Amino acid sequence: MKFLTKNSVFLFLTFFSLVIMACESNFRDVQKMGFAAFSPSGDADAINLKYTDSGRITATLISPKMLDYATVEYPFTEFPKGIHLTLFDKNGKQTYIDAKYAVSHKTTNLIDLQNNVKISNQNGEMLETEQLYYDQKNEWFYTEKKFKFTSSKGVSYGEGIDFSKDFKKVNSQKISGEIQSE
CATH class of the missing domain: 1.20.5 (Single alpha-helices involved in coiled-coils or other helix-helix interfaces)
Known part of the structure; x- marks a missing residue:
């Protein structure tokens, strides 16, 4: 037993x-x-969004693909196939932004633009770089990457720049090139 x-x-x-x-x-x-891996809570193809404030269009966003991650801890919207963004000021002047990839962070109101980023306006001014951040709240752009800035005064190159969306206020570092003074 x-x-x-x-x-x-x-x-x-x-x-x-x-x-x-x-x-x-x-x-x-x-x-x-x-x-x-988390998956998006929203997925859209061929989008054309118009943002308004008090009945006035402030921006239009066109993208072939949008992925919305609204349910993650730090929500964001991804544009894996690029964007074309047009910003309108109060006088109707436009600023155009193109990038091959973009991420809009909802909690910080920052847009991270990457890969062949071009920003231009109706005056013919254009900035080209590989990465550019846009602070939506302050309507301010900045990068620490190399850039090329073209205007009617000439072409300049540099590394590190920040500026207002209308290019009226520009702060740049490590700049070179030929620019005509007024």
């Missing part, structure tokens, strides 16, 4: 160990599910 009891205990411990190992395996699978 003692032999049966020892065998029973041994079988019970073996069975219990197997259950624990199986639970551990399942627990790890459940943990991995939490680390899986």
Whole structure:
């Protein structure tokens, strides 16, 4: 009878160990599910959005693809196939922005423009760079990347610049090129 009891205990411990190992395996699978890549809560193709303020159009956004991640901890909207953005000031003057990729961060109101970024206006001024940030609240652009700025006064090159959306206020670092003075 003692032999049966020892065998029973041994079988019970073996069975219990197997259950624990199986639970551990399942627990790890459940943990991995939490680390899986998140998917967008919204997905749109061929978008043409118009932003308004007090009945006045302030911007239009055209993009072949938009992915909205509104349900993540830091919500953002991604434009993996690029954007064409037109900003309108109070007098109707336009600023045009093109980029091959963009991300709009909802909590900071920053737009991160990347890959062949071009910003121009109706006066023929144009800035080209590989990455440019746009602070929507302050209507201010900035980058620490290399840039090329073209205007009626000439062409300049530099690394690091920040400016207002109408190019009226410009602060640049490490600049070179020929520019006509007024």
